[in-house]
Amino acid sequence: MQWDDSLVDRIVNAVMERLGQPAAQSGSGENLVTPDIRAGRVPVGVSARHCHLTPEHVEILFGAGTKLSVFKPLLQPGEFASEQQVTLVGPTGKTLGPVRVLGPERKASQVEISLTDCFALGLKRIPPIRPSGDHRDAPGITIVGPAGAVTLQTGLIRANRHVHLHLSQAEAMGLKDNDTVHVRIEGERPAVLLGVQVRAHKNFRAQLHLDTDDANAVGVKSGDLATLIKSL
Ligand SMILES: [Zn+2]
Known part of the structure; x- marks a missing residue:
């Protein structure tokens, strides 16, 4: 029997498939529980300042009839960076922009900025750290668009x-929604x-x-891997 590289490749692939653990499947059949996930490693996504807008606010800022249009899809399914951008205005007239609008439209408008952005805007009241959608004690801000x-x-x-x-990734890591974990960052500023x-x-x-303050402080960029730690 004559061995050639392609035959070896096919055999190796077949063996690897047999050895592969039964994979948790998403609806599309995509295998989401990868070796990285099993090891607790997740990619970083750095969130620069951005905002979410109601359909009404999109029309005020960008003109009647405007809907957010896709500039770039984000990793989270259905979410996208829109082509629309705004400028923020602080209490003394200092401005910050451009600020990307993320879609799709939401029920309540929300602006997410870093502490460095707060200083740039001259904010007198520093906004609280909150999960998305939790506006308890959150101040307001003026948003300016082309219209x-x-x-x-x-x-x-x-x-x-x-x-x-x-959900399958959380389960593989022994985690559930709203748990709190820690994250180890390797690199030049571990x-x-x-x-x-x-x-x-x-x-x-x-x-x-x-956010960009956290990412810059520990020297990570989008796509770098970080390791989740359940307890120290
Ligand atoms: Zn997020």
Whole structure:
């Protein structure tokens, strides 16, 4: 029998498939529980300042009839960076922009900025660190677009550290929605970040969301891997 490289490749592939652990499947048949996930490793997604807008606010800022249009899909299914951008205006007239609008439209508008952004805007009241959608004690901010301006009464937050996981990925790691974990960062400025909220959902994909202040402090960029730690 004559051996050739392609035959060896086919045999190796067949053996590897046989040896592969039964994979948790998402609806599309995509295998989400990878060796990295089994080892607790997730990719980082750095969230620069951005906002979410109601359909009404999109029309005020960008003109009647405007709907958010896709600039780039995000890793989380259905979410996208839109082509639309706005400028934020602080209490003394300092501005910050461009600020990307993320879609799709939401029921309540929300602006997420870093502490460095707060200083740049000259904010007198520093917004609280909150999970997305939690506007308790959150101040407002003025948003300006090409067609108009909106002054929010609330909805300005600094996003909390959180990690998105598909339910199968959370299960493989022994985690559930709203658990708190820590994250080890390797690299030139190794660090452990404490108090990271787990957000597990059937529509999510593994991704650690850090704001630009956190990411710059520990020297990570989008796509780098971080390791979840259940207890120190
Ligand atoms: Zn997120």
